[in-house]
Amino acid sequence: MIPDCVSSVPPDQVCRWRGEGRVAVWLHLPISLSRCAAAAATLGFTFHHARGDRAVLVLWLGPGPSRLPGYATHQIGVAGAVVDESNGKVLVVQDKNKTKNAWKFPGGLSELGENIGSTAVREVQEETGVRSEFLSLLSVRQQHNHPGAFGMSDLYLICRLRPLSRRIDFCTEECLRCEWLPLAELARTQETTPITSRVARLLLRGLERGFHTVDLPMEEIPAVYSGLFYQLYHSADR
């Protein structure tokens, strides 16, 4: 549909679309033509999504509730548990603003197009100054109505990372404290969050019985759609 035509759409246009057997009509609007969204709304269009300088509206014409695919529903947060296997210590921070006096693994939100492991490595370096490399995925947390997710949901993934440097130079804007803490201490302290505590116990088990018992290693596989790759994580063969 051509955006400039929205305001001059004949009043029976929706009936015509139905008559033609259409089940949905999509409307792509540059922000400069955003006034057309109000006109389209009078025909029943609603926002499907918008980003940057473009909005996409849709009108469902099929029977029953819309069967159209929705837009992205989850933000992805990733934390890195940087474990120093030589001394059983793990890198933890205390946030400056949120969850005070609680040790957590450094982490933050994935940027669009960023792999899980890359987010973990980037956020660890930004927050603590420690360089690391990705080893495995450890845990997945799903939370709906997440505070700060604009009404959407959140997946919080914790990865196991190998330290490539040890010296801490933490971001004073984000963190109050940053330390290499013995895993055994993190597993028993009250000064942490429930998920950090559980993953600390998981990592202790890894130290004791081998990390193959807790790791979900990554494998890169070509997608069915040509030219694309995906990353697959599942428990290791053991």
Added chain:
Amino acid sequence: MIPDCVSSVPPDQVCRWRGEGRVAVWLHLPISLSRCAAAAATLGFTFHHARGDRAVLVLWLGPGPSRLPGYATHQIGVAGAVVDESNGKVLVVQDKNKTKNAWKFPGGLSELGENIGSTAVREVQEETGVRSEFLSLLSVRQQHNHPGAFGMSDLYLICRLRPLSRRIDFCTEECLRCEWLPLAELARTQETTPITSRVARLLLRGLERGFHTVDLPMEEIPAVYSGLFYQLYHSADR
């Protein structure tokens, strides 16, 4: 900011906001006032997101690139591997449209606010008629620029489900075929996708050595933010 005022904002308003030390200005617009988005764009606002009858625009005023949290970046697709442990068979379908002649686990997109396991159980019943219950998460796949994700990314999660019924009554709109296939056959056939093949081998290992070697069971935990719960998945204690 009051939407109706956008078109009468003084030309030096952005300088004033900066002078007041603001790092960002948010603009919430009902679709009926969407014309204001074009006016706001001339001040530098862009769409942060839009959904239903509401758009949210933002103007970053801080130094350097925006440090504001983005909107949701991932859609969540969930498939269910319904394994009948009594005979080593698993429920598989062949899509009518996509990936022809390839056995896959039934599944589909999560609705907003729906738990991973609920999506798997719902999609399995919708596609195959088989009722089931959630047991564990098995694998996580991340793919960027996913076809059909409107430029966003996709997380595809496969769950292990226990069958509560066996009779197949599959959806002829979505599926061409639906069968209980021996896991050993699914693990070696060429008529499947790479990820289905890998998860079939994972499930075979579960049958042989116990599912605790492949499962990520779910635990429900109260969030730090009061009143909310989240679901945590990680390898089982063993």
